[in-house]
Amino acid sequence: xxxxxxxxxxxxxxxxxxxxxxxxxxxxxxxxxxxxxxxxxxxxxxxxxxxxxxxxxxxxxxxxxxxxxxxxxxxxxxxxxxxxxxxxxxxxxxxxxxxxxxxxxxxxxxxxxxxxxxxxxxxxxxxxxxxxxxxxxxxxxxxxxxxxxxxxxxxxxxxxxxxxxxxxxxxxxxxxxxxxxxxxxxxxxxxxxxxxxxxxxxxxxxxxxxxxxxxxxxxxxxxxxxxxxxxxxxxxxxxxxxxxxxxxxxxxxxxxxxxxxxxxxxxxxxxxxxxxxxxxxxxxxxxxxxxxxxxxxxxxxxxxxxxxxxxxxxxxxxxxxxxxxxxxxxxxxxxxxxxxxxxxxxxxxxxxxxx
Numbered sequence: 001x002x003x004x005x006x007x008x009x010x011x012x013x014x015x016x017x018x019x020x021x022x023x024x025x026x027x028x029x030x031x032x033x034x035x036x037x038x039x040x041x042x043x044x045x046x047x048x049x050x051x052x053x054x055x056x057x058x059x060x061x062x063x064x065x066x067x068x069x070x071x072x073x074x075x076x077x078x079x080x081x082x083x084x085x086x087x088x089x090x091x092x093x094x095x096x097x098x099x100x101x102x103x104x105x106x107x108x109x110x111x112x113x114x115x116x117x118x119x120x121x122x123x124x125x126x127x128x129x130x131x132x133x134x135x136x137x138x139x140x141x142x143x144x145x146x147x148x149x150x151x152x153x154x155x156x157x158x159x160x161x162x163x164x165x166x167x168x169x170x171x172x173x174x175x176x177x178x179x180x181x182x183x184x185x186x187x188x189x190x191x192x193x194x195x196x197x198x199x200x201x202x203x204x205x206x207x208x209x210x211x212x213x214x215x216x217x218x219x220x221x222x223x224x225x226x227x228x229x230x231x232x233x234x235x236x237x238x239x240x241x242x243x244x245x246x247x248x249x250x251x252x253x254x255x256x257x258x259x260x261x262x263x264x265x266x267x268x269x270x271x272x273x274x275x276x277x278x279x280x281x282x283x284x285x286x287x288x289x290x291x292x293x294x295x296x297x298x299x300x301x302x303x304x305x306x307x308x309x310x311x312x313x314x315x316x317x318x319x320x321x322x323x324x325x326x327x328x329x330x331x332x333x334x335x336x337x338x339x340x341x342x343x344x345x346x347x348x349x350x351x352x353x354x355x
Contacts, residue, residue: 008097008101008105008108008109008112009094009097011109011113012093012094012097012109012112012113012116015093015113015116015117016090016093016094016116017090019090019116019117019122020086020087020089020090022122022349023086023089023122023125023126024083024086026086026126026349026352027079027082027083027086027126028079029354029355030126030352030353030354030355031352031353031354031355032078032082032127032128033123033124033126033127033352033353034124034127034129034302036129037078037081037127037128037129038078039058040060040064040065040068040128040129040130041068041072041078041081041128043056043057043058043060043065043068044065044066044068044069044071044072045069045072047065047066047069048069048072048073051066051069054207054208054210054211054212055211055212057218058218058221059218059219059221059222059225060218061161061162061163061164061165061204062162062204063130063159063162063163064130064133064163067133068081068128078128081128082126082127082128085124085125085126085127085128085132085133086125086126088132088133088136089121089122089125089132092115092121092135092136092139092309093112093113093115093116093309094112095136095139095140095143096108096111096112096115096139096309096312096313097109097111097112098143099142099143099146100112100313102146106320106330107313107316107317107320110316110319110320110334110337110338111309111312111313111315111316111317112312113338114256114312114315114316114337114338114341115308115309115312117338117341117342117345118253118308118312118341118345119252119253119254119341119344119345119347119348120252120253120301120302120304120305120308121135121305121308122345122348122349123302123345123348123349123352124302124305129302130163130164131164131302131303131305131306132305133163134160134163134164134166134167134305134306135305135306135307135308135309137156137157137159137160137163137167138160138166138167138170138280138281138284138306139309139310140152140156141153141156141157141160141170141193141280142277142278142280142281142310143277144156144193145189145190145193145276145277145279145280146275146276146277148190150189150190150191150192150193151190151192151193151196153190153193153280154190154192154193154194154195154196154197155196157170157171157174157193157194157196157197157280158196158197158199158200160197161197161200161201161204162200162204164306165287165291166284166285166287166288166303166306167197167284168201168287169283169284169285169286169287169288169290170279170280170281170282170283170284170287171194171197171198171201171283172283172287173279173280173282173283173286174189174193174194174279174280174283175191175194175195175198177189177276177279178190178191178193178194179191188276189276189279219296222296223294223295223296226295226296226297226298227295227296229298230295230298240299241293244299245289245292245299248299248300248301248304249304251301252301252304252305252308253304253308253311253341253344254340254341254343254344254347255340255344256315256337256340256341256344257311257315259314259315259318259319259337260311260314260315260318262318263314263315263317263318263321264314266317266318266321267314278310281306281307281310284306284307285307288303315337316334316337319333319334319336319337320333320334
């Protein structure tokens with residue numbers, strides 16, 4: 001089976017062009033969808049004056065700030081960042097398609113279309129927030145691992161580990177899995193894919209210790225900040241802990257989200273071992289979940305942006321499995337998935353602040 005069908009690429013290109021046009025309308029016609037983006041740009045401007053001011057990063061990681069600082073130093077604007085993110089988002093579904101097409105062309109095309117239409121990549125794809133770039137790095141590291149490119153996966157994960165904390169969970173899972181596999185003399189992920197980003201994480205922790213005067217100040221302050229907001233919530237504790245994340249997932253992915261646990265349940269029944277590439281999104285998601293249950297993470301839909309491509313693969317697998325009875329059933333299931341995602345994206349776009 002061909003893994004790079006020209007027909008599939010044409011379909012993805014047409015869908016991508018349509019969604020790019022929508023994102024460009026939002027860049028030039030709607031306000032920045034997330035106010036934290038202004039904070040990141042403010043930090044970038046401060047770093048232009050003093051790149052060694054580590055406390056300027058506050059509780060955030062430095063990767064996105066230094067990228068923005070380079071952009072600002074070149075005369076780049078906030079709108080320019082949004083435009084670049086909107087343009088680059090068009091390429092991400094092709095990366096997802098190329099990865100999955102080696103296994104199943106139909107799943108790859110449906111997953112690529114789902115990723116093209118999905119709400120969060122199109123909403124955060126018009127923001128100067130780092131969520132969309134982080135999702136590209138996580139997806140790129142996953143694909144690199146799938147193709148046996150351990151060094152490339154390590155470099156991409158190192159960059160991701162300096163953008164969002166969830167990548168630290170992926171690094172931890174990769175290192176632990178690689179060490180256990182070697183001790184048991186079984187195949188495992190290349191150790192370099194975990195050690196390179198682990199070095200970046202340790203280096204950042206040590207640098208912040210020098211700048212802050214105490215170990216992991218930024219981690220403790222993140223938990224205090226998020227915990228204070230959650231403690232002020234009028235919702236009962238059990239709602240905040242268990243039901244709110246389900247509501248956030250529904251808002252982030254729409255009705256199509258119900259297909260994801262269906263596919264995960266099927267995979268757990270039929271797959272004996274977790275494929276190595278899936279350790280990346282799996283470890284990141286476990287880190288995010290643990291942080292939320294510990295009270296150190298807010299329930300914000302944008303945190304799920306990085307998991308959208310993988311959710312699209314699971315949803316595409318589930319939709320086509322539901323349509324096993326024939327071609328018409330598959331078309332109905334696939335069409336239902338795409339319509340649900342498109343409708344949810346339209347709902348998000350209707351909520352933007354259009355000028």
